[in-house]
Amino acid sequence: MHSFGHRANAVATFAVTILAAMCFAASFSDNFNSPSPTASVKILNINWFQKESNGNDEVSMTLNISADLSSLFTWNTKQVFVFVAAEYETPQNALNQVSLWDGIIPSKEHAKFLIHTTNKYRFIDQGSNFKGKDFNLTMHWHIMPKTGKMFADKIVMTGYRLPEQYR
Amino acid sequence: MLVQIVSLGMIVTSALIIWKGLIVVTGSESPVVVVLTGSMEPGFKRGDILFLHMSKDPIRTGEIVGREIPIVHRVIKVHEHQESAEVDILTKGDNNLEDDRFLYAHGQLWLQQHHIMGRAVGFLQYVGWVTIFKVCLFFLNTPIDLEIKQWLPFIVHSDRCTGLTGHI
Numbered sequence: 478m479h480s481f482g483h484r485a486n487a488v489a490t491f492a493v494t495i496l497a498a499m500c501f502a503a504s505f506s507d508n509f510n511s512p513s514p515t516a517s518v519k520i521l522n523i524n525w526f527q528k529e530s531n532g533n534d535e536v537s538m539t540l541n542i543s544a545d546l547s548s549l550f551t552w553n554t555k556q557v558f559v560f561v562a563a564e565y566e567t568p569q570n571a572l573n574q575v576s577l578w579d580g581i582i583p584s585k586e587h588a589k590f591l592i593h594t595t596n597k598y599r600f601i602d603q604g605s606n607f608k609g610k611d612f613n614l615t616m617h618w619h620i621m622p623k624t625g626k627m628f629a630d631k632i633v634m635t636g637y638r639l640p641e642q643y644r
Numbered sequence: 645m646l647v648q649i650v651s652l653g654m655i656v657t658s659a660l661i662i663w664k665g666l667i668v669v670t671g672s673e674s675p676v677v678v679v680l681t682g683s684m685e686p687g688f689k690r691g692d693i694l695f696l697h698m699s700k701d702p703i704r705t706g707e708i709v710g711r712e713i714p715i716v717h718r719v720i721k722v723h724e725h726q727e728s729a730e731v732d733i734l735t736k737g738d739n740n741l742e743d744d745r746f747l748y749a750h751g752q753l754w755l756q757q758h759h760i761m762g763r764a765v766g767f768l769q770y771v772g773w774v775t776i777f778k779v780c781l782f783f784l785n786t787p788i789d790l791e792i793k794q795w796l797p798f799i800v801h802s803d804r805c806t807g808l809t810g811h812i
Contacts, residue, residue: 500768556687558718558738562705569726574705576720581686581738598743603723603732617706621687626766629706 503553504625510551516544516616516632518561524595526607526643534607536639539595542578542616547588549620557582558619563637565612567604575600577614609641671698672762677710683737684708684717693771696762702731703757708764709735711755716764717744723754731757 524537542561549557560579566572577596582588617631666675679692688694696710703709703719710716720743721734732754736743745753 497768504766558687558706560706560720570723571726571729572722572724574722576705579720579738583686598720619706619708622767624768627708627764631706 500624504622507551507553507620507622507626507628510549512546512548512630514544514546514549514618514630514632516542516546516634518542518614518616518634520637521593523640523644526640528605528643529601532605534602534605536600536607537595538577538600539593540578541591541593543591544616545589546582546618547585549618550585550588553622553624554585554620555623556584556621557588558621559616560618561614561616563600563612564615564633565610567602567606567610569604569606573603574615607639608643610639612637612639670696670762672696672710674710674761677716679716681737683715683740685739687738688716688767689769691771692767692769694764695766697765698760698762702729703733703760703763709733709760710762710764711759715744715747733757733760 519541520538521541522539524539526534526536528534540561544559546557546559558579558581560576562574562576564572564574576598577600578592578594579597580592582590613633613635614637615631615633617629620628667673669675675696677694677696679688679690679694682690694708694710694716696716702724703722705719705722708716708718715735715737717735717737719733720736721732723732724730725732733756734743734745734754748755
């Protein structure tokens with residue numbers, strides 16, 4: 478009953494249990510954080526707007542993405558994954574969500590930013606519905622913890638519109 | 645000797661009960677997965693474990709989802725059809741330059757909801773290594789080794805206990 482193997486097993490099991498409880502407590506402490514993030518996205522330019530040979534519309538844009546996400550960080554935050562997605566409706570699809578840009582914020586110091594960029598991922602429709610299309614730009618973020626539960630939320634910005642004509 | 649076999653049997657069957665219970669509670673066929681590659685770094689590293697949970701809610705961008713081959717990547721595009729409410733999904737590992745189309749079946753451009761096993765809702769660092777080592781050391785080179793792998797499907801791709809295969 479007191480062989481090396483039994484003792485090692487008892488110690489290991491106890492250690493793992495304590496560590497798991499600590500991880501759980503660390504994750505639970507994240508619930509007490511009440512964040513107040515801000516964000517805004519400006520479309521500076523429509524670079525081009527065409528129908529592809531497969532019949533799908535595609536548009537390329539230059540964006541100014543700015544946000545202050547520093548209130549999302551807690552001591553248990555490893556990084557915040559942030560992305561901006563365009564959301565719109567078409568006659569065939571009740572909802573389309575296309576991620577245009579994403580980034581990783583590794584620490585609170587980097588959480589207030591202004592990015593000037595073209596869309597990192599191609600903004601392509603399933604079909605040819607982009608002319609004059611109204612759409613939302615939503616900034617989503619995922620708070621990836623050092624341990625435990627991941628939180629996700631978003632800010633929806635409405636009022637964007639694609640041009641009436643290809644260019 | 646008989647005592648050892650019986651206690652071994654009890655350990656294994658309680659692991660199985662916990663495993664099956666987790667499947668029911670989370671609604672996912674593979675509720676715990678071990679991260680095998682660095683394609684989601686720096687968020688998830690090799691050897692971390694992820695907890696997956698599946699619900700009937702439609703998949704949306706940003707969610708981190710796992711498939712039958714446990715590749716857990718982020719959804720970057722969603723197209724939901726009007727009539728059928730079927731969803732077309734495109735995924736990409738955070739640390740990869742390209743989206744996952746090179747991993748899908750030949751000619752397949754999109755995943756559907758039924759391909760998804762669950763959304764990642766939480767994770768623990770390093771625990772994956774512990775699990776793999778514990779099972780391997782106990783059962784190395786015994787005929788039980790293969791059977792355990794069958795019952796503990798979250799230990800995937802570990803042909804050899806000294807390393808992990810899998811280049812996804």
